[in-house]
Structures are given as structure tokens and as C-alpha cells.
Amino acid sequence: MTPPLLELSGITKAFGGVSALLAVDFSLTPGEIHGLVGENGAGKSTLMKIIAGVHPDYQGEMRLNGRHARFASPREARAAGIGMVHQELSAVRDLSVAENVHLGTQPVNRLGLIAWRAMRNGAAEHLQSLGIDVDPRTDMGALPLGMQQLVELARVLFSGARIIILDEPTSALSPPEVERLFALLRRLREAGRSIVFISHFLDDVLAICDRVTVFRNGQAVATEPCGAVDKRWVIDRMIGAGHEGLEESYLSEIPLHSRPDATVVLELDGLTRAGAYRDVSLCVREGEVLGIYGFLGSGQLELARTLFGRLPAERGRIALDGRTMRLSSTSRARRAGMAFLPESRRMMLFAAEPVFKNVTIAILDRIHRLWLRPGVERGIAERQVERLRIRPPRVGRLLGTLSGGNQQKVALAKWLTHLPRVLVLSEPTRGMDVAAKDDVVQIVRGLREQGIGIVVVSTEPETVLSLADRILVMKKGSVVREFADEPVSKDRLLAAA
């Protein structure tokens, strides 16, 4: 076997006492595409950030071309020929393709001005040599996401990278775009470049990679040639099946109980929005929690926004209690009986305002006519604070002074005084401690008993498993699987996505 281009041994990294990587070995040979899989938090990204110079302090040894290497900054890593394409593309949307390709290395003429013609020609040549068919004068922002990604890859190559790290490169791509990307990767492999391919999409990993390394709980648990393994094998390694370290939570089955007889509250029919989701049809019943699970970029977060009038669908029909609705704005959606909790606290809370104003903002038009009545408002807020056990229980406190979990509860509280018909929760337990998560689960269960329809969208299997009565799995914008009235486990969810 060829000697490795990059070799890491015994890499250990801890964040504030919590170890993120434990004695990890990893190697990359020239002309290899190496897949990296594992759950969120398993350690893939941390390892790549060490290679890319983002985390300079770690234990262990990194060797590049057989020589000891240690990067103190991303700049040093770049200089050593390591390039990274992030999932959230770092391209400058307002600049042209040519400028993006040359980012940081613009050619200048004798006067020190940018040599535009040289830059355009250089970019055109470079893109052509990679087989990327795009006019270098186009604005980056005007290109479809898949093309932006290829251009970004071209930029990394242009800056001389020998090792390219791709973070979730296929999550937002359509099948033909994935094919185009793969074709390019194969060409790069033939040219002797080495590629690290991080992805949740196991099918994609197995289709393109030469070897795959599986991460679990900060350890690299297995590395095998892709030809020798299948998807089942990878999932088993990811969740620890077949070893003594078997993790109960992955395989433990949770019974689902859908309510096929209950009245349908919300019905979607053929909902489509280009670049986000397509042809989504589903229904939510009274007293039911519908979970929608999918990897980041699968379209479920966008779908949730559509249900609250924030991101209109281009085609399809939304009906609430049998009546077709036009959800063209959030205020219209709210008045129609929809409610929404976005995935980030910043998007739903007023940190500089007291708790009670945060609780009542969504129902002001129901509790006041023209004049505000602070007594009424505080009373309502106090009841919610007591019911949700928000700490400290003082409604006059500025919201920003509360802990994260309590802020999240305040956000939830604003939809609880006048119940909506349908409550859409996006990542409702993200970043919460166990106790706070439990509280949220209890609150959602309580709401279900009161007969409203609840939709929980998440990229974390645990979230939908702990809350949902029925689960839909979305993949690249489409609903691909429904789990109802059957036991479901994290293992099965991962396999479906």
C-alpha cells in the first residue's frame, strides 16, 4: 500500500473536561476518497477542525508527507495544502464566480490594480480543466446551490490544496447534481488529490469513497474499504451493535400510536418549494404529535416555516380544518390558528423586554382592545410561569437574564394561553439539559391531550422519538417513509433517512 499522505495517531481533544476525541487514528493516502461517518457529536468535525488548523491544542501526532506537522491556525493548514469546503458555503454571493475562485489570490497588474481580464481567463481555464461548465462572470449568488458548491471546490483547488475536506457536500444537492460532484471527485482522485468526505448520507459515502471510517462517541471505531462493507454494517458500527459497547438507546424500540380515527386538523397536498421540499402531502390529526425527521437540509425546517406563513410554497394546498388557506404572512397564519416555535431562541424572544411581554406578544389582540391592561397581562404571564415552572418566577425580569432552558419555556408559553389549532415546533429541545427536555416533553404531551395538532420537526432522532405519535422521514426535500403503529428505534430512523 502507498505510504499515507496524512497520518494522525492518538489524537485526543477535550473541551472543558469533556473529551471530544479519544486516541483517534486516521490516515489518508494519495488519490483516496475517504468517507467519515458518525452521528452528530461523534467527533468527525472536531477531527477535521484539527487537520484544518481550527483547533491547535490537542494531544497526539499529525504527520504530513511523513513529516511532523502541527497547524497553529487555518492559515498554516491552507499553506500546507489543506482546504475545506464547509456545509454552509463560505462563498461571497455578491462577487462573480471568477472573483470567488481567486478569493485572496487576485492577480494584480503593474499598478497594483486587479487584473480583471487575467482573473477571468484564469478562472475560466481552471473551471474548464475541472469540467465545471459556468461563465466566470456570473454572480455567485445567482447560481444554484450545487453549482456554488462546485465553484467553492474549484476555489479550494485553485489555492493549491492537495487534501480537500468536504463537509456534508451532498445534503442540499439533487441527484443529478450529486452525480456531477462525484464525477469531479473521481477526476480529482485520478489526479492524485486526497479527499475527506464527511456525510450523513451513507449511500453517497459508499458510492464514492474508497475507504470509510466510522466514529462513535469520540472514537474511530472502524476503518474498512467501502467495497467490503454495506450500509447495514456502517449503521451497526455507528450505533455500536455487535460489540459489548452496544448502546441501548439506538435499538430500544418505542411504540408509536397514531390516531387514525381522530379528525384531521391540518392537511398538506402536493406542497412544493424549489430548493427546499417537493410534493409533500401529509395530515395532522387532533390530539396527535406528528414528528418529521431528516438530516440538515432535508427540507423539514423550511416546511415548518411555510406552515407559519414565513416561506410561501410555490405549489400545493394547505387546509386547516378542511378550509384551504393562503398562508402569505405570519400574522395571517397566526390568526388562522397556526403557531410556530423556530429552532433558534434568538428568532423568537425579546431579550431586552420583561418576561410577561414575551409571553403575551402573540395574543395581545385577544387580551386587549386598544389599551393595554398590564394587570391582565401580568396575570396571564404569572399563570404560565407557574404552570411551566419557569425560574425565577418573576414576570417582570428581563428575559435575557434567564437561563437558556427557561427562555425556551417562555417561548413555548406564548402559544399556551389561547391555544392554536396547530402548533409547529422546530427543534424544540435542542441545546437543553435533561431536566428541561423532560419538561418540554411533558408540556407537549399536555397540549396533545387538549386536542390540538402538533408537528415536531427535527434533525435529531431523539427529539422526534421522545415526542411523536407518528413519524415521517424526509430526505432531500421529499417524504420517504412513514412510521405509524409500529415500534421504531433510532436505528431504523437513521436507516430510513
Added chain:
Amino acid sequence: MRGVTDWLHGQLRNVAPFATLLVLVSFFWAASDSFATLGNLENILTQISVTGIIAVGLTFVILCAEIDLSVASIANATGIVVAYFTAQDASVTIANVPLPGWAAILIALAACFALGAVNAFGLTRIGIPSFIMTLAMLQIAAGICALLVRGQIAYAVPPLIGTLGSRSLGPVPWIVIVAALFLLVGHVVLTYTRFGRYVYMTGGNREAAEYSGVNVRAILSAVMIISAVCSGVAGMLGVAYFGSAQQNEFDTYLLDSISAVVVGGTSLFGGQGGIGNTIIGLFVLGVLNNGLDHINIDSFLKILIRGLILLVALVINVYAQRMRTVQEG
């Protein structure tokens, strides 16, 4: 002790303008015999009235983290419109259209409402940033002024406007009473009504307001129109107060009204402040302008001093915002 310091930090945006006002008043009181008299208080009040009426509307806009650069132009245009529809002296050679006083006032009000609505449309429907949209409106309203008066000066205004702008009720000028009423109503609306709450919440976190189902577009449209109508009223009374309607006569009011709101401590980032702050800001500017006249200072230096005061206010404004962010952190 820590508690008190924290509280002071949190209140910086309210305390600093008030302290500034106290310092200025004490200074001029000590430096000049003619400053601290009842007659001069009336002067100051009259001098800040037109700015005050404009600043009420501007406070709504700035609370929403937007800006309106067209206030002075709209004031000017509205003042000229009301004169245009009033019978002028034979010596004024404007092709004007004399109408009854009430009709002229209604047309003028409709005009400023319409200009505000155009601002609102550009901001909320087309998506032009308010800074640019109202910059264009500044030009448009100036163009309306130019077309109507064509370099001439009109003098007559409807009797009601004449009274409110240049007469007194007993010892108190009507224009001061009108300004006080506007400030009062503005304060009541912002503090005690549902609409006022929406204004603060929209300014505090627009995305969160949107995700709470607040009709942010409607709120922004309303504040742009409120701003234009306040400016229009200020423009009509201003014309009566100056005794003439001509082009460019409100030019200094743009900077003055923005200064009043910001010096008072209303956050340029939205959501913090209010009419109380604007009142303090108006007095700081009024006392400063007036006081500098009393201490016999180089009138060219006055301009520089005002600029410096505005700069200090901006520094405090941004600093107070940072304090808050740190406290919330």
C-alpha cells in the same frame, strides 16, 4: 453597591441625557443673567416646538430601527401645499388655487399622508431600506416644493394654521401647546396601546415579532405614515411661525429632529427609548442653541459645538446598547 452600579449602567441611556441637560442649564444659568428668565423659557419652548412635533413621528420610526430622512422635506412641502391652496396677496405671483381654509388644511394633510404612504410602500412592499427610500423622498418632496412656489415666497395661510402657528393662548404660544399635545399623545400611544407595544417589540427583535405573528409590515407602514403626518403638521405650523412659505426653509430641521431623538437616548438599534427621552433631547438641543446666544459666543463655533454634542450622544447611544448586550449575555 454592585446593584446600584448595574442599575446605573442599565439606565445609562436615560441618565446620561438628563445629566447633560442639568449640566447645560447650570452652566448657562451661571454664565448669563438673561438665560434663566421666564421670557427666555418661553423662547426655548417656542424654538423647539416645530422640531418637537417632527421628533414625535421620528421617535416611532427610530424605535422600529428604521430612519426617516424625508421629515424636513415633507414638512416643507406640506407647508407650501397649505399656502398654495390659500388666497395670497396680489403681489405674490404664484399660480395658486385659493380654497376655503379647511379644504386647504385637508389637502395638505392628505398630501403628507400620501408621501408617508409612498415611503411605507417602498420600505415594506418593494423592500428598499428606509435610509435610501426616504433619501429619495427627501428629493421628491423638495421637488414638489420647487414646482409649487417656483422660487417665490407665499405668506398667507388658513386662519386656523395662522393662529396655531403664531398666536398665543394667554402667555403660552399655541405652537407650544400643539407640540406638547403631540408629545403627550405620542407617549400615550407608545406606552399604553397595543400598537405602541408592537412598535417596541418590532424594534427590539423584528424576527421574533414576525415569528410571534405580529404584522411587522403593517407596523412599519404605520410608523412611516405617522412620521410623515407629524412632519406635515409641523410644516404647516412652521410656515405660520416663520410668516412665509418658501423652499428650503426647513432644511435644518432634519438634523435637529434626528439629533433630538438620538441625544435623548432612544436607541438607533430600535426597541429602547421613547417620547420621554425625546423630550429631554429636545430640551438639550433647545437649551444649547438658546444658551449659546446668551453667552456671546462666536456664532460659527456654535455649529461645531452642536456637532460635538451630537457625537457624544451617539457614543453614549452605542455604548448603552453594548452595556445592555453584555448584561443580557
